[in-house]
Amino acid sequence: MAEPRLIFVTGKGGVGKTTVAAALGQQSADLGRRTLIVETAADGRLENLFPNRRRAGARHHLGAKLDSIRLDPRELVEDYFSGLLRFSFLSKRLFASNTFNTLTAAAPGITEFLLLDKILGWVEVRGAARRNRYDLVIVDGPASGHALKLLRTPRNLAAMVRSGPLGTTATQLLGLFSDPARTSVVVVSLPEEMSVRETVETYATLEDDLGLHVTRPVVNRVFPKRFSRSDLERVAADPAIHDSPVAVAAHFAAKCRREAERHVGYLRRHLGVTPLLLRQLFRPEITVADLRPFGRSLSRLLLSS
Amino acid sequence: MLTIGKLLDKSLVICVGAGGVGKTTTAASLALGAAIRKRRAAVITVDPARRLKDALGLDDLTIEPRRVQVNGANFDALALDVKRTFDGVIRRFAPMPAVADRILANRLYQELSNELAGSAEYMAMEKLHEMAETRHYDLIVVDTPPSSHVQDLLAAPNRLTSLLASSAVSLLQAPSTLLSLTDSRLGKLTLSALLKGLQRWTGLDLLRDLSDFAAAFEGMTEGFSTRAAEVDDLLRSPETAFVLVTTLEPHTIDTTIRFHAQLAEGGFRVAGIIANRVVAFPEVGEVQASVEESLRSKLMANYSDLRELSRRDQRALRLLHRQTGCPLLAAVPVNSEGPTSLAALEGFAKQLL
Numbered sequence: 001m002a003e004p005r006l007i008f009v010t011g012k013g014g015v016g017k018t019t020v021a022a023a024l025g026q027q028s029a030d031l032g033r034r035t036l037i038v039e040t041a042a043d044g045r046l047e048n049l050f051p052n053r054r055r056a057g058a059r060h061h062l063g064a065k066l067d068s069i070r071l072d073p074r075e076l077v078e079d080y081f082s083g084l085l086r087f088s089f090l091s092k093r094l095f096a097s098n099t100f101n102t103l104t105a106a107a108p109g110i111t112e113f114l115l116l117d118k119i120l121g122w123v124e125v126r127g128a129a130r131r132n133r134y135d136l137v138i139v140d141g142p143a144s145g146h147a148l149k150l151l152r153t154p155r156n157l158a159a160m161v162r163s164g165p166l167g168t169t170a171t172q173l174l175g176l177f178s179d180p181a182r183t184s185v186v187v188v189s190l191p192e193e194m195s196v197r198e199t200v201e202t203y204a205t206l207e208d209d210l211g212l213h214v215t216r217p218v219v220n221r222v223f224p225k226r227f228s229r230s231d232l233e234r235v236a237a238d239p240a241i242h243d244s245p246v247a248v249a250a251h252f253a254a255k256c257r258r259e260a261e262r263h264v265g266y267l268r269r270h271l272g273v274t275p276l277l278l279r280q281l282f283r284p285e286i287t288v289a290d291l292r293p294f295g296r297s298l299s300r301l302l303l304s305s
Numbered sequence: 306m307l308t309i310g311k312l313l314d315k316s317l318v319i320c321v322g323a324g325g326v327g328k329t330t331t332a333a334s335l336a337l338g339a340a341i342r343k344r345r346a347a348v349i350t351v352d353p354a355r356r357l358k359d360a361l362g363l364d365d366l367t368i369e370p371r372r373v374q375v376n377g378a379n380f381d382a383l384a385l386d387v388k389r390t391f392d393g394v395i396r397r398f399a400p401m402p403a404v405a406d407r408i409l410a411n412r413l414y415q416e417l418s419n420e421l422a423g424s425a426e427y428m429a430m431e432k433l434h435e436m437a438e439t440r441h442y443d444l445i446v447v448d449t450p451p452s453s454h455v456q457d458l459l460a461a462p463n464r465l466t467s468l469l470a471s472s473a474v475s476l477l478q479a480p481s482t483l484l485s486l487t488d489s490r491l492g493k494l495t496l497s498a499l500l501k502g503l504q505r506w507t508g509l510d511l512l513r514d515l516s517d518f519a520a521a522f523e524g525m526t527e528g529f530s531t532r533a534a535e536v537d538d539l540l541r542s543p544e545t546a547f548v549l550v551t552t553l554e555p556h557t558i559d560t561t562i563r564f565h566a567q568l569a570e571g572g573f574r575v576a577g578i579i580a581n582r583v584v585a586f587p588e589v590g591e592v593q594a595s596v597e598e599s600l601r602s603k604l605m606a607n608y609s610d611l612r613e614l615s616r617r618d619q620r621a622l623r624l625l626h627r628q629t630g631c632p633l634l635a636a637v638p639v640n641s642e643g644p645t646s647l648a649a650l651e652g653f654a655k656q657l658l
Binding site: 012013014043045194226227231234235238239240241244245246247248249250252253282283284285 | 354555557559560587589594595609610611613614616639
């Protein structure tokens with residue numbers, strides 16, 4: 001029986017991390033693997049994709065073999081310090097204090113560690129209660145900057161703390177992260193300049209600095225190829241339509257496609273791998289039905305990189 | 306306030322919005338727009354994209370405003386490098402260079418100036434204050450950092466001063482000050498548990514670093530507080546307007562609505578919304594064409610898809626208006642590339658006006 005896996009989905013805000021995480025999750029559940037999607041952001045994008053989800057304690061049941069849970073960093077920190085302080089009336093005053101908030105902001109790693117500690121609980125099988133055992137845990141987000149901070153945490157922690165429960169957890173996390181058969185990172189971009197540049201930088205950090213396994217990059221909302229150059233020439237040559245909005249739209253579509261190809265090419269050249277493309281959808285909103293074809297495309301990510 | 310023209314009559318315009326919406330371009334274009342109308346204008350940008358920086362003639366060494374010329378219209382532009390500006394503030398407020406050195410070398414300061422939520426926003430406000438006091442512009446346009454917390458912008462000066470106010474000098478004398486507790490023994494116990502907890506994570510001896518940091522700041526806190534109050538007054542003046550810059554992706558719209566709520570809650574004037582990269586194709590009837598049927602149907606299918614995107618954008622604009630009550634100052638149609646040259650910037654400015 002394969003060991004449980006962990007996938008981090010990252011990328012700038014708004015690139016479609018939640019869509020990718022949800023599609024990967026649905027695909028995995030369809031293949032019979034018990035899957036958990038961990039949400040790290042406060043917004044409810046996943047809720048929009050699975051409007052019929054049912055509450056199940058702290059988690060949501062999205063469908064057969066597919067659950068989700070939202071981890072609130074603030075709650076994790078408060079729980080931790082409440083444990084430390086032992087007097088709840090003190091905790092309340094503390095958490096409201098500006099100074100506390102500034103100090104914890106200056107103490108990097110707490111929220112990240114607590115997040116990872118929780119995730120470890122779902123991925124490590126030994127001693128875990130049945131309801132906590134998942135075959136695949138997908139972490140949706142956070143955005144690239146915070147994600148790098150999160151993924152750097154085991155290494156930083158292991159350097160500072162070598163023994164005790166903290167040290168043990170740090171070592172476990174390091175082991176988990178450095179095993180490409182168990183942990184992968186998926187970076188999502190849009191076919192836009194700033195997005196692909198950031199993706200290339202993120203790759204360098206993830207692979208070279210942090211030694212993590214990164215899959216082929218995913219590029220979301222890629223305009224489909226529609227009009228060839230000769231198509232556009234014939235449109236321009238037709239006096240009935242060449243000035244019309246329909247012609248403008250065709251040129252616009254061709255331009256969007258050219259730009260998308262240019263940015264995908266940038267990724268290919270700088271990363272040496274072929275990005276996986278998810279096409280632009282022309283619907284009012286994405287629904288669960290859209291996830292399955294995306295999921296099938298995305299499943300190729302984990303087979304080769 | 307319903308038009309860009311009226312907006313440009315203000316003394317201070319602050320562009321707020323999520324990252325990647327074209328804030329910097331919009332801010333620079335507004336300054337150019339004012340310049341075209343013969344007003345003396347300046348734009349303060351924060352970490353602008355390389356291309357725009359190049360187009361404006363700003364490089365990494367520029368710490369003072371630089372004159373930009375576009376077809377006879379002039380305005381000043383400045384790009385802030387957050388970290389350097391923060392260090393600069395410390396140097397300006399420190400009673401002696403040695404004090405500044407000590408602070409800049411302090412580990413807690415280094416962590417804080419990177420981590421302190423709002424430091425970039427605070428720096429933009431700092432620079433704004435300086436420019437408003439010392440130079441004579443009819444209009445200053447401020448581009449804010451691509452963060453996701455408008456409250457950092459507004460609260461930053463106060464957050465910094467309240468940290469300094471509960472400084473470790475008073476901490477050492479009466480540790481309970483940190484938690485505003487009356488029983489100092491209980492306070493000591495709590496504090497040491499807290500600091501032990503924090504120390505595990507950071508390897509920092511926070512008590513020592515904090516006391517060092519705060520001791521160094523002693524005597525500067527008043528300056529910070531006064532400044533914070535002055536910036537607050539400036540932001541609330543009737544001559545100041547906030548503009549929400551946005552694109553129409555769901556993620557971005559959520560952020561914009563949230564920003565608006567925070568600004569409204571704080572009692573700040575929001576003049577309106579500028580929406581960038583809007584897809585706007587009109588309804589068309591049956592199209593007669595002489596191209597062959599297969600191409601004609603491809604054209605119509607494509608148009609139908611782009612109409613879907615146009616409708617989606619219209620819905621998004623209506624949602625924004627409903628949720629914020631703000632007028633739409635401009636809806637700038639999508640163009641695949643951002644402005645990379647002054648000519649393109651001029652084009653953008655003309656579309657705004």
